[in-house]
Amino acid sequence: MSLIETLSREASHASRALAVVDEETKNQVLRTIAQRLRDNASGIIETNTQEVAVARENGTGEAMLDRLTLNAERIEAMAEGLETVASLPDPVGKTRHLDTRPNGIEINKMRVPLGVVCMIYEARPNVTADAGALCLKSGNAVILRGGKEALTTSLKIASIMQAVLEEFNLPPQIITVVPDPDRGLMMELMQQDKYIDVIIPRGGEGLINFVTDNSRVPVIQHFQGVCHLYVDKQADFQKAIDLLVNGKTQRTGVCNALECLVVHADIAEQFLALASKELRERKVVINGCEKTANYITCDHVISDSDFGKEYLCLEIAIRVVDSLNSALDHIAEFGSNHTEVIATEDERTGAIFQQTVDASVVMVNASSRFSDGSELGLGAEIGIATTKLHAYGPMGLESLTTEKFLVNGTGQVRT
DSSP states (O other), X not given: OOHHHHHHHHHHHHHHHHTTOOHHHHHHHHHHHHHHHHHTHHHHHHHHHHHHHHHHHTTOOHHHHHHHOOOHHHHHHHHHHXXXXXXSOOOTTOEEEEEEOTTSOEEEEEEEEOSEEEEEESXXXXXXXXXXXXXXXXXXEEXXXXXXXXXXXXXXXXXXXXXXXXXXXXXXXXXXXXXXXXXXXXXXXXXXXXTOOEEEEESOHHHHXXXXXXXXXXXXXXXXXXXXXXXXXXXXXXXXXXXXXXXXXXXXXXXXXXXXXXXEGGGHHHHHHHHXXXXXXXXXEEEEOHHHHTTSOOSEEOOGGGOSOOOOSSEEEEEEESSHHHHHHHHHHHOOSSEEEEEOSOHHHHHHHHHHOOSSEEEESSOGGGOSTTTTTSSSOSOEEOSOXXXXXXXXXXXGEEEEEEEEOSSOOOO
């Protein structure tokens, strides 16, 4: 039996052991792991610093380096994320009554774990802790296959988590990191449909397409985050500026950062002057359509084919549109079903935007940076699904479960 088949088989066995663990035990495990991460923060940072240095020497881009880097604040955020997950209600075992049939049979549904979740991701060593916590609380084992850039850091985090599992007499295989980044092993991992129930890839579009095209295991896709802010003609300018600056510049290398600003023509002259000033002060490169260039100086004047890009840096596209419908058309063509935002003081316009836009998160007068599992009250997220089966948007505990039918009778037979 190969390494990958062995790891997958062991994870499947571990998932069955975890399925019968009570909620309080799972919560104690998570709280203990959170404290151990704090206790070992200096060692994690030392390991991570060495990996970041190697990645930088190899020419890794700034956006990827940001995702790869851990510091004291990010480790504390990881620990707090685990504690948040521990504080959330456990969905496993929750039942709901559907019907009592005329023949007396009772129909219920119960939430159950998916089984074994496989995460394939680039950089982001924090995914090891986030995914491990969410899968543990939702009763799933998890297999983590990260990129080579963060492998040593991920293994160190996993070893801390596994040690705590063993302290609670739980199999350490509940959380498994594939110890070799070889691409051939990833291919083999994607064929383990006997043991793995779902694969969730997190990373660039190339990685997600590769996994989708080659996996025999069902895939929940998390495509790029081309997020828009539409500033309506009835927007509050200061609110809109705050949404723009926060969404574009707070943290650029993340999927919920803004990549495009769409502005109604009726307020374009006044608003774009304010927006340009704020963006220039923060050294944001401005790529504007021809109409935008009539109002402000653009670094590049772009055509339709240049929209729809995920910059992941201090760069933004801007388009001026004549109506709400034109804004909706632009987002439908160039959005990525991730997160879309409108700034407007008109309640009806906001409602139309939320009803019409096809995205997993649609916001009115709130920053795109809130499109995140912890910010939306889910605890740490395992990913943001941009396709609709079986989850859409930030995936928390409930998204890592499914429902099975419970049918109770008193001896009825079908005639």
